[in-house]
Structure formats: structure tokens, C-alpha cells
Amino acid sequence: MLKKEVRSKYKTLRQFLSEKDIDEMSLAIANKVLTLPIWKKTYFHLFLPIEEQKEVNTEFILHLLSGKDKEICISKSDFESRKMMHYLLKDNTKIKKNIYNIPEPINDPDASGEVPTNKIEVVFVPLLAFDKTGNRVGYGKGFYDKFLSECNPNTIKIGLSFFEPEELISDIFEGDVKLNYCVTPKSVFDFNIS
Numbered sequence: 406m407l408k409k410e411v412r413s414k415y416k417t418l419r420q421f422l423s424e425k426d427i428d429e430m431s432l433a434i435a436n437k438v439l440t441l442p443i444w445k446k447t448y449f450h451l452f453l454p455i456e457e458q459k460e461v462n463t464e465f466i467l468h469l470l471s472g473k474d475k476e477i478c479i480s481k482s483d484f485e486s487r488k489m490m491h492y493l494l495k496d497n498t499k500i501k502k503n504i505y506n507i508p509e510p511i512n513d514p515d516a517s518g519e520v521p522t523n524k525i526e527v528v529f530v531p532l533l534a535f536d537k538t539g540n541r542v543g544y545g546k547g548f549y550d551k552f553l554s555e556c557n558p559n560t561i562k563i564g565l566s567f568f569e570p571e572e573l574i575s576d577i578f579e580g581d582v583k584l585n586y587c588v589t590p591k592s593v594f595d596f597n598i599s
């Protein structure tokens with residue numbers, strides 16, 4: 406299946422999800438995240454969901470990370486350079502949606518502690534779909550591919566998906582960064598097996 410077809414299919418499937426569906430499946434995903442071998446790490450990057458796109462509600466994972474005293478990083482996107490800057494989430498961090506409805510930190514960047522990409526050990530990755538070999542399809546803007554390619558090779562990349570994988574996304578190119586894991590409400594897919 407081609408990325409374009411995958412995007413169309415999963416955007417449509419998401420439209421049928423109710424708020425209750427999203428909350429129940431997001432909680433199931435968070436419970437599965439607990440089983441991953443990631444909890445000795447310190448710096449975790451978490452996306453804040455675009456509610457209008459019916460993304461996985463990461464609030465449940467946020468509570469897990471807070472409860473385990475992890476350093477939680479969230480991003481701000483620069484749409485000109487397609488670059489993401491990462492900031493520590495603190496008690497006084499103010500969040501506001503940008504023009505694309507992406508929740509972002511709006512505090513003075515100097516006050517909220519920018520985190521260099523090479524310090525981030527685990528990244529929770531938003532996606533529309535993924536396949537059985539660990540390829541993902543996002544919205545096609547390339548922000549996460551750029552960010553993930555700048556991470557350390559040993560950074561753990563975890564996709565979060567409401568749906569099970571496609572067999573194969575056929576038009577993957579060299580710059581696409583594969584996931585280490587993908588978590589759905591029913592399963593954990595481990596792509597580290599060579």
C-alpha cells in the first residue's frame with residue numbers, strides 16, 4: 406500500500422472514533438507502554454495530541470512518566486525550517502495550540518530549559534499508520550523524520566497507534582526512520598529483532 410492510500414484510509418478510520426473510544430484505547434496503549442524495557446531511561450519526548458486529528462491521548466503516558474519522575478520533553482515546531490525544538494515540561498509550562506492546532510509550550514524558551522536532541526533517550530512518535538516492519542506514516546510534513554534522524558542511534562522510538570499494522574507500506578524512502586516499537590490497544594510490536 407502506498408503512503409498516500411494509507412493516509413487517506415487511516416484519516417477516515419479515525420473520523421469514526423468517539424471521544425470515549427479514544428480515551429479507552431489511549432488508556433489501553435498506556436498500560437501496554439508499561440511493559441516496554443524503557444523505564445531505566447531518564448529523558449522522554451512526548452507529543453501532545455492534536456485533538457482535531459483524533460490522535461492518541463498521551464495524557465495517560467504523561468501521568469506514568471510523571472509518577473516515575475522522568476524528565477519529559479515536549480516540542481515546538483518551526484514551520485519554515487521544519488525543525489523541532491524540545492523543552493522540559495515543568496509545572497509552570499504554559500501550553501497553547503499553534504495555527505495547526507498542535508499544543509506547544511509558549512513560555513520564554515530560555516526559562517523552560519531547551520533540551521538538546523542528543524539527550525533524548527525515548528521518543529513517543531505520533532503516526533497515522535505503520536507496517537509490520539516498523540515503517541510509519543505521519544502527515545507527510547517530515548518533522549518527525551528530521552527529528553528522529555538527528556537523535557542518537559540508540560534512542561528508542563515508540564509509535565502509538567489505535568490500529569493494527571498494515572502488511573507493508575511500499576513507498577518508503579531512505580530518509581524514513583523506522584520505529585523500535587509500536588504500541589496499539591491490543592499489542593506491542595517489537596521491531597528490534599534482526
